[in-house]
Amino acid sequence: MKILVFAEQRENQFKKTAFEVCNAAIKLGLELNSEVVGLVVGESVSQIASKLGGFGIKKVFVVEDPRLKNYSTSAYSTIINQIIEKESISILFLSASAMGKDLAPCLSVKLNAGVASDCTQLKIEDGKIIATRPIFAGKSFVDVEITSDKKIFSLRPNVFTAGIASNETAEVLKFEVELLEKDFSTIVTEVKQSTNKKDVAEADIIVTGGRGLKEPENFLMIEKLADSLGAAVGASRAVVDAGWRPHDEQVGQTGKTVSPSLYIAVAVSGAVQHLAGMSSSKYIVAINKDKEAPIFNVADYGIIGDAFEIIPALTDEINKLKSH
Amino acid sequence: MKILVCVNHVPDTTTKVNIASDNISIDQNGVNFILNPYDDYAIEEALKTKEKFGGEVLVCSLGGDQHKETLRKALSMGCDKAVLLKDLSVRDSFSIAFALSEFAKEYLPEIIYVGKQSIDYDDSQMCGLIATFLNWQSVTVVVKLNIEGSKVIAEREIEGGHEVVSSSLPIVISAQKGLNEPRYPTLKGIMESKRKPIDEKPAAICENKILVKKMSKPTAKSKGKIIGNDISAVKELVRLLHEEAKVI
Numbered sequence: 001m002k003i004l005v006f007a008e009q010r011e012n013q014f015k016k017t018a019f020e021v022c023n024a025a026i027k028l029g030l031e032l033n034s035e036v037v038g039l040v041v042g043e044s045v046s047q048i049a050s051k052l053g054g055f056g057i058k059k060v061f062v063v064e065d066p067r068l069k070n071y072s073t074s075a076y077s078t079i080i081n082q083i084i085e086k087e088s089i090s091i092l093f094l095s096a097s098a099m100g101k102d103l104a105p106c107l108s109v110k111l112n113a114g115v116a117s118d119c120t121q122l123k124i125e126d127g128k129i130i131a132t133r134p135i136f137a138g139k140s141f142v143d144v145e146i147t148s149d150k151k152i153f154s155l156r157p158n159v160f161t162a163g164i165a166s167n168e169t170a171e172v173l174k175f176e177v178e179l180l181e182k183d184f185s186t187i188v189t190e191v192k193q194s195t196n197k198k199d200v201a202e203a204d205i206i207v208t209g210g211r212g213l214k215e216p217e218n219f220l221m222i223e224k225l226a227d228s229l230g231a232a233v234g235a236s237r238a239v240v241d242a243g244w245r246p247h248d249e250q251v252g253q254t255g256k257t258v259s260p261s262l263y264i265a266v267a268v269s270g271a272v273q274h275l276a277g278m279s280s281s282k283y284i285v286a287i288n289k290d291k292e293a294p295i296f297n298v299a300d301y302g303i304i305g306d307a308f309e310i311i312p313a314l315t316d317e318i319n320k321l322k323s324h
Numbered sequence: 325m326k327i328l329v330c331v332n333h334v335p336d337t338t339t340k341v342n343i344a345s346d347n348i349s350i351d352q353n354g355v356n357f358i359l360n361p362y363d364d365y366a367i368e369e370a371l372k373t374k375e376k377f378g379g380e381v382l383v384c385s386l387g388g389d390q391h392k393e394t395l396r397k398a399l400s401m402g403c404d405k406a407v408l409l410k411d412l413s414v415r416d417s418f419s420i421a422f423a424l425s426e427f428a429k430e431y432l433p434e435i436i437y438v439g440k441q442s443i444d445y446d447d448s449q450m451c452g453l454i455a456t457f458l459n460w461q462s463v464t465v466v467v468k469l470n471i472e473g474s475k476v477i478a479e480r481e482i483e484g485g486h487e488v489v490s491s492s493l494p495i496v497i498s499a500q501k502g503l504n505e506p507r508y509p510t511l512k513g514i515m516e517s518k519r520k521p522i523d524e525k526p527a528a529i530c531e532n533k534i535l536v537k538k539m540s541k542p543t544a545k546s547k548g549k550i551i552g553n554d555i556s557a558v559k560e561l562v563r564l565l566h567e568e569a570k571v572i
Contacts, residue, residue, distance in 0.1 A: 015483075070487075098464075101449075102452060105450075105453040105456065106455070114416070115533075117446075117448060130537060135539075139341040139541075140542075144534050144535060186490070187489065188488065190488040192479075194486070199484040229572060247501050250501075253443060254362070254443070262571040283569045286548075291550075296550070297547070298548075299548040301548055301561055301565070301569075303557045304550060304552075305552070305553050309554070310558060321562055
């Protein structure tokens, strides 16, 4: 039973989630006594591919082509499909990132493999892999088993630990795939970065503002607090619907589900849809005037008080701590 | 142009999820079901596509009779026809997508719209599954879409930005919030929807690939600490985050 890890890179840099997936696959490989190999796809990725050795992967395949600089659903899925067939791989691991979530279902049909998507836990019971995944935006969890011969697991970012890289380097092997024009039928032609800001889906710390901030201009103090912590700015549904903040910042059931180490909710009441999207954060801080606000039910630390006084003071205090 | 929208009938976002006695499904007692919120954007985009190119919009859902309520809502927004792929069996995404794609092979649309995810099982797989079953192109989590001739330019949301994707018809598009402003059903639309038929067809059979072993609730957090009621609590909060939680 051979395991393949698809290690996602953008701009020749591995995503942190790539290491998380490597680490999880290696752990499972040890328990199943299975070899774990890696795959990196891009324009020129041999240089970075060997780094996966630091996370326990001994052998990494690379597929390089100038046309693979940007992501292509059709080309990337063709490549992964071919390597799985040729190398007799039975299990594929990838990140449940925008790219991984796009690829997994395409590969599911090509390989006739079931997908356990967005997994938050993996374990082995009676020799079978059991994946835990959140449903109803985290209001509940299911344990699932994939019954097909080939299996695909996509892992939720920020949940599995990446671990610390050792100095080991992996053996890098070129994998030849003949790519036809039709394999590039769907291709990214441009990547628009949103002004270098951090995305809530990937951030380790998130500061979220809610309607209690009264006016969109008051998000400036949320941004300042986020800056002091190197955090991403999040928004509740109410402020997104009011047009104060873009939808890509929305946390909750119709926004993003997040699990950072620290989540600071400022003037967010904590509707059930919001709690569903963030309650798996490791530490939650709630700052709200209303002591009855449901957000306090999930918070580890709370301050009942006026955000307009507390947030600037908190930002100062954190800046002080950081300057020591 | 024939346009297909696939929709789902899901528990309302405010639903408290209770686990049924079989331990592998939710207790549907007292649960209010709605049109999956992301499917609103899929329907709206389908209607806009029809307004641009002419043709018809068919809305389709797989499930029991209760899905008719959701199909009726889609009709009242302006979809022309509805089909219920009647099926009461327990299906995973793979099996549902197979049945939907088999129906698409009969109906022969040029474009299929779905919501970016169904808010019950949060699987986010329908778009890629249907497209690959049909050997079509797909773009997921789309926030901007332009179709000219057979060329498709879509913008999809990714971590920290957007990707501009070039593709072509026939295609499956998964709609994300922001793609458009879904219209509300008009009174006329609601009246008309009552006269539009909902056809029933059997759903094509396909074995599941996912077996649900157990459903569970997240472990409840013990009630946290209220540190204070004003600005004087800030120092202590920072100390706790730094020394106790060690997250800053």
